Amino acid sequence: MTANASAVRGFAALVMDEVQRARADKAPLRIVGGGTWLDAGRPVRSDRALELRSLVPPAVVHYEPGDLTLTVSSTMTLAEIDRLVRAEGQWLALDPAGSASGTIGATVATASAGPLASAFGTPREQVLGVEVVTGRGEVIRAGGRVVKNVAGFDLTRLMTGAWGTLGAITEVSVRLRALPAADRTVAVSASAADAVRWLNASEFTPYAAELLSPTLARGLGVGDGATLLLRIGGNGSLVRAALESLSSLGEVRSVDGDAWSRLAAREQPTSAVFRLGTRPSRLAAVWERVTTMLERVGGEAHGTARRGVVRCSIPLDGTEDEEFARLRGIIGALRVDASLVAERLPASLWASLVPAAAADTLSRGIRAAFDPDHIMNPGIFGELA
Amino acid sequence: MIELAELLRAVVGEKRVLLRAGELRSYESDGLPGYQKRPSLAVLPGTRDEVIAVVRLLAERRVAFVARGAGTGLSGGALADDVVLLGLHRLKGILSIDAEDARAVVEPGVVNSSLGRAASAFGLHYAPDPSSQAACTIGGNVAENAGGPHCLKYGVTLNHVLGITALLPSGEVVQLGNPDGETDGYDLLGAFIGSEGCFGVALDITVKLTKDPQSVRTLLADFSSVDAAAHAVSAVIAAGIVPAAMEMMDAATVQVVEASIYAAGYPTDAAAILLIELDGAAAGLDEDAERVVSLCRAAGARGVHSATDPAERARLWQGRKKAFGAMGRISPALVVQDAVVPRTRLPEVLAEIHRIAERHDVHICNVFHAGDGNLHPNIGYDPTDAAESARVHEAMSEVMHACIAAGGTITGEHGVGLDKMPYMDALFTADTLNAMCELRAVFDPDHRANPGKVVPVHACREWHAAPSAWTRP
Numbered sequence A: 001m002t003a004n005a006s007a008v009r010g011f012a013a014l015v016m017d018e019v020q021r022a023r024a025d026k027a028p029l030r031i032v033g034g035g036t037w038l039d040a041g042r043p044v045r046s047d048r049a050l051e052l053r054s055l056v057p058p059a060v061v062h063y064e065p066g067d068l069t070l071t072v073s074s075t076m077t078l079a080e081i082d083r084l085v086r087a088e089g090q091w092l093a094l095d096p097a098g099s100a101s102g103t104i105g106a107t108v109a110t111a112s113a114g115p116l117a118s119a120f121g122t123p124r125e126q127v128l129g130v131e132v133v134t135g136r137g138e139v140i141r142a143g144g145r146v147v148k149n150v151a152g153f154d155l156t157r158l159m160t161g162a163w164g165t166l167g168a169i170t171e172v173s174v175r176l177r178a179l180p181a182a183d184r185t186v187a188v189s190a191s192a193a194d195a196v197r198w199l200n201a202s203e204f205t206p207y208a209a210e211l212l213s214p215t216l217a218r219g220l221g222v223g224d225g226a227t228l229l230l231r232i233g234g235n236g237s238l239v240r241a242a243l244e245s246l247s248s249l250g251e252v253r254s255v256d257g258d259a260w261s262r263l264a265a266r267e268q269p270t271s272a273v274f275r276l277g278t279r280p281s282r283l284a285a286v287w288e289r290v291t292t293m294l295e296r297v298g299g300e301a302h303g304t305a306r307r308g309v310v311r312c313s314i315p316l317d318g319t320e321d322e323e324f325a326r327l328r329g330i331i332g333a334l335r336v337d338a339s340l341v342a343e344r345l346p347a348s349l350w351a352s353l354v355p356a357a358a359a360d361t362l363s364r365g366i367r368a369a370f371d372p373d374h375i376m377n378p379g380i381f382g383e384l385a
Numbered sequence B: 001m002i003e004l005a006e007l008l009r010a011v012v013g014e015k016r017v018l019l020r021a022g023e024l025r026s027y028e029s030d031g032l033p034g035y036q037k038r039p040s041l042a043v044l045p046g047t048r049d050e051v052i053a054v055v056r057l058l059a060e061r062r063v064a065f066v067a068r069g070a071g072t073g074l075s076g077g078a079l080a081d082d083v084v085l086l087g088l089h090r091l092k093g094i095l096s097i098d099a100e101d102a103r104a105v106v107e108p109g110v111v112n113s114s115l116g117r118a119a120s121a122f123g124l125h126y127a128p129d130p131s132s133q134a135a136c137t138i139g140g141n142v143a144e145n146a147g148g149p150h151c152l153k154y155g156v157t158l159n160h161v162l163g164i165t166a167l168l169p170s171g172e173v174v175q176l177g178n179p180d181g182e183t184d185g186y187d188l189l190g191a192f193i194g195s196e197g198c199f200g201v202a203l204d205i206t207v208k209l210t211k212d213p214q215s216v217r218t219l220l221a222d223f224s225s226v227d228a229a230a231h232a233v234s235a236v237i238a239a240g241i242v243p244a245a246m247e248m249m250d251a252a253t254v255q256v257v258e259a260s261i262y263a264a265g266y267p268t269d270a271a272a273i274l275l276i277e278l279d280g281a282a283a284g285l286d287e288d289a290e291r292v293v294s295l296c297r298a299a300g301a302r303g304v305h306s307a308t309d310p311a312e313r314a315r316l317w318q319g320r321k322k323a324f325g326a327m328g329r330i331s332p333a334l335v336v337q338d339a340v341v342p343r344t345r346l347p348e349v350l351a352e353i354h355r356i357a358e359r360h361d362v363h364i365c366n367v368f369h370a371g372d373g374n375l376h377p378n379i380g381y382d383p384t385d386a387a388e389s390a391r392v393h394e395a396m397s398e399v400m401h402a403c404i405a406a407g408g409t410i411t412g413e414h415g416v417g418l419d420k421m422p423y424m425d426a427l428f429t430a431d432t433l434n435a436m437c438e439l440r441a442v443f444d445p446d447h448r449a450n451p452g453k454v455v456p457v458h459a460c461r462e463w464h465a466a467p468s469a470w471t472r473p
Helices: A005-026 A077-087 A102-110 A155-159 A194-202 A212-219 A236-244 A259-264 A280-296 A320-334 A347-353 A361-370 B002-012 B021-026 B047-061 B110-118 B140-143 B190-193 B226-238 B251-258 B282-298 B310-321 B323-330 B343-360 B388-406 B419-426 B430-443 B461-465
Strands: A029-032 A047-052 A059-066 A071-072 A126-136 A141-142 A168-175 A182-189 A208-212 A227-234 A252-254 A271-277 A300-304 A309-315 A339-344 B039-041 B065-068 B083-085 B094-098 B103-106 B161-167 B173-176 B200-210 B215-224 B245-251 B274-278 B300-304 B334-337 B365-370 B378-383
Touching: A005 A029, A005 A126, A005 A141, A005 A168, A005 A182, A047 A339, A059 A208, A059 B310, A071 A077, A071 A155, A071 B173, A077 A102, A077 B300, A102 A168, A126 A155, A141 A155, A141 A168, A141 A212, A141 B430, A155 B430, A182 A236, A182 A259, A182 B215, A182 B226, A194 A208, A194 A280, A194 B173, A208 A259, A212 A259, A212 A300, A212 B161, A236 B140, A236 B282, A271 A320, A271 B226, A280 A300, A309 A320, A320 A347, A361 B430, B002 B039, B002 B047, B021 B083, B047 B083, B047 B161, B047 B200, B047 B334, B065 B343, B094 B110, B103 B419, B110 B140, B140 B200, B161 B190, B173 B190, B215 B282, B226 B245, B226 B274, B226 B282, B226 B300, B245 B251, B251 B323, B274 B282, B274 B310, B282 B300, B323 B334, B323 B365, B323 B378, B334 B343, B343 B365, B343 B388, B378 B388, B378 B430, B388 B419, B419 B430, B430 B461
Parallel strands: A029 A047, B039 B083, B065 B083
Antiparallel strands: A059 A071, A071 A168, A126 A141, A126 A168, A182 A227, A182 A252, A208 A227, A208 A300, A271 A309, A271 A339, A300 A309, B094 B103, B103 B200, B161 B173, B161 B200, B215 B274, B215 B300, B245 B274, B245 B365, B334 B378, B365 B378
8 A cells, every 4th residue: 555655755845945944044843743742742843833634644655464564654643554554454663752743753753662661662663764854954765664684774763762853853764563363451459579580480471551540540440559561462362371470469359441542641741750760670769769659649650671771750739939949959860860851841940950861972973963953843852052 | 003003002901903914814704705804903902991992992093893703794894994893702691681570681692502501500591692692792692683584473683672871882871771761862773783793892792692492393395396385475464474484495505405414304305394383381382383384284395294203303394593603514605685565576586686686606605584574695606706696695685776766774683794785876866865964973973883885885975075074094
């Protein structure tokens, strides 16, 4: 199936015009896909929006189901992609936080991943190629639509997670998977230490295995205390055996698969969200400390055990000064034994609470090479100049 | 140059700087036949500190260099044409293995299969398994983003490296990636992996180790046409089964293997065979294996045989892994090519390769990672025969263009090196190639690390304007 491929080339040209105009005007751009991430507070110094959806309509560029790869314009939403490929018995194993009305372009630009990254990796592992309009106003086509590709330097990985600072993504090729025969979501009440021990010893690789803090488990209606929420897929025998093995950890409760979309949509605009990372072997200890603290401040957390990643959400309701002092304390405590990446903060607090990313010499050189006038999402990494 | 050699000797010792033609001979070629390039000298540091001191010395004197692991690369990437060759094969230290977090920290010269052996004591292994794994190094694997048969399920080198301490060509040491947590900002680690020695040298590499599967099934399916085998490959993947590996060998390959000491018991009258391996939890494996057998039969397999014991499994795999060796036995030289096409295009591209071979009167054997669409068309020939060499070159060029035309790419795991540079313009736009040049220039502003490889110089606008930032020693 090839649909309006040449038209999308045309759309990249439209984006190119906008970027070149912004360059000429020295007017920085805020890149907007579906606009669903804007409330995350990432600071961008810009008065001009590059509204991709008005320039690049959602479109299928190439879909040959037998190849299990898909090329679409960047403004297709994850929900639209899901509808398209599900009809062919396939799926895209990306479930970033937020709603499915987020676009694939934004998912790749932000390298956002959810619980499915446990088995399938982050966008880094699933993106095969991208078309990008760089800050120089040039269209580059990196990677391709085959699943193995080492031709040239890896601009695809470079663009994935660059938050638009090197260019605006106009087209994405991704790897798809065939839907499994069986796909079950279950919950087990277990401490983090026990859950991690079971996962490490197990022969099974759940699609997702997410630790939920007690408040979060209750909020999602899947448990009453510390809970492990699992998604187990594969052939019938495998899934049956995995569920049976899981019963050694605790009582296995069947849960509605929608629990995952409720989890993804759980974070409130009026909250601060941080992503912690640690070695998997330290995860249980970090988890216990972090969740104890979060329960005290009314926060919630979920953790991808196999990746050593914990996502913490803290409700905000005070004045800016109060929240600044409180969050500074919380960040200090969260950071013990873990790396910390901010996912959501009030825009005014971003620069003072989180060190700038991409501030090293190599990253600055890359930024200068792809966006010499600093017009693509300036400030989004918390950088000052 | 004598002066540079003396300075380098002061760092690495008298015997570790090679200057004489006889000493340099084994560094004049890599796994790509038909090319011989003599380095100006070879320097072979033995420790991390020596590597740093050598690279800093070269940086001070603006001398270009080519890093080399075991020299098994198949794209000519480790050839040093009158520049310094930096041999890293002596850095063989496995610095740590952490079984609990399933990872290891290794020096760049560690041989792929040595790491596998060291990890096996913990029930772990290193998943990327290039056919040269008994000789190739992890540093070389990182440079090429190497793959292997089992990458179908487990992913390529990129998916198994958690962090790298890199030495930039300037002599600066930088940490790429964070093995202990999450990173924000650009994926510098992802950019470095597969940069073919043009971005610097890996001093140590933190790799992910993979738990040995509880159970394995190895199947040999035998087909009377290549088309039928290719359709079986698509049918298995479409059914949602992800084999650990799914390799195809055509009749020419099967016959060569069976006539060699690596004879694996493949049916010599088959038009194509598939070697399919399933692994994972024992519970689901039989159901998947039965499904694969019936899908192969439905696609027209004459028979599907399941290895009954580990010895038979090892024999079936040895035939596959040593196929290149078996081909090399009957020809003075063997080009092991590498390209990728979308899986559904395999039947027509294989037919086209067959036509190209006939048209140019060359003998192509296909043995490849069918599940990934990653082709390895191989041509045995005599490099001293100029006419035959020219025909081989022409045929390979047509094969590459056929793969590009089918929506594929010119290399899936061997890298561009020298060999594939002529096809880069057909695959990428001028602006894309220039962007690659710009990225390289960030890591190596003088283009001193592996000069003249990967991206054609004419594609680099700024570089093209000022081509002499480095000197020959």
